[in-house]
Amino acid sequence: xxxxxxxxxxxxxxxxxxxxxxxxxxxxxxxxxxxxxxxxxxxxxxxxxxxxxxxxxxxxxxxxxxxxxxxxxxxxxxxxxxxxxxxxxxxxxxxxxxxxxxxxxxxxxxxxxxxxxxxxxxxxxxxxxxxxxxxxxxxxxxxxxxxxxxxxxxxxxxxxxxxxxxxxxxxxxxxxxxxxxxxxxxxxxxxxxxxxxxxxxxxxxxxxxxxxxxxxxxxxxxxxxx
Numbered sequence: 001x002x003x004x005x006x007x008x009x010x011x012x013x014x015x016x017x018x019x020x021x022x023x024x025x026x027x028x029x030x031x032x033x034x035x036x037x038x039x040x041x042x043x044x045x046x047x048x049x050x051x052x053x054x055x056x057x058x059x060x061x062x063x064x065x066x067x068x069x070x071x072x073x074x075x076x077x078x079x080x081x082x083x084x085x086x087x088x089x090x091x092x093x094x095x096x097x098x099x100x101x102x103x104x105x106x107x108x109x110x111x112x113x114x115x116x117x118x119x120x121x122x123x124x125x126x127x128x129x130x131x132x133x134x135x136x137x138x139x140x141x142x143x144x145x146x147x148x149x150x151x152x153x154x155x156x157x158x159x160x161x162x163x164x165x166x167x168x169x170x171x172x173x174x175x176x177x178x179x180x181x182x183x184x185x186x187x188x189x190x191x192x193x194x195x196x197x198x199x200x201x202x203x204x205x206x207x208x209x210x211x212x213x214x215x216x217x218x219x220x221x222x223x224x225x226x
Contacts, residue, residue: 002185003029003084005037005063007076015074018065019049020082025061031086038082039122040072041182091186092176093205093218094225095198097122105120105130105155113170115157118126121164123215126196132167133198140207144189147173170198178222
């Protein structure tokens with residue numbers, strides 16, 4: 001979730017804090033999980049100080065934020081427009097095959113791969129240099145909010161002496177890593193890659209699960225990465 005604020009006052013001292021006005025008071029939000037203000041991590045505490053407006057009414061648009069690193073308060077200035085980003089790791093999922101021992105491929109040109117190690121033709125074939133998925137899932141990735149290039153590919157298997165045309169390559173313009181995952185907005189139908197590994201939003205995860213094929217398992221963020 002992303003919420004915009006205007007900084008009104010900065011309190012320095014032993015417990016530095018930032019007073020900021022919610023620019024869209026009707027927009028509801030919560031502070032659960034990792035919370036960032038202008039990219040600076042803050043305490044996940046929803047605090048509203050008691051303050052009156054010019055008409056003597058209690059303000060409902062004023063919030064107080066506390067940087068985890070107290071020195072980071074120097075990054076902020078009065079009048080600055082900043083974004084509050086709250087991120088639950090549960091919103092971004094790593095997609096894996098339920099089965100193992102996938103074939104290994106070598107790219108020979110933009111749309112052609114050669115099998116270099118025997119294995120299974122799993123629905124998802126990944127490597128730091130490519131992300132391939134079976135064509136039956138292609139429609140799910142068309143028109144994603146995060147841009148993706150979908151290209152049909154050919155897999156030449158000289159061991160089995162076949163040409164496989166059942167895969168497409170997914171090239172995502174947006175990447176993700178162990179740091180940016182906490183700042184990435186995962187609302188809606190979105191997907192990313194990390195060294196070829198496929199990550200999807202909660203909505204896209206549900207869509208993959210509802211296909212009925214039951215070929216994938218989903219793990220929270222980088223929870224399965226060593």
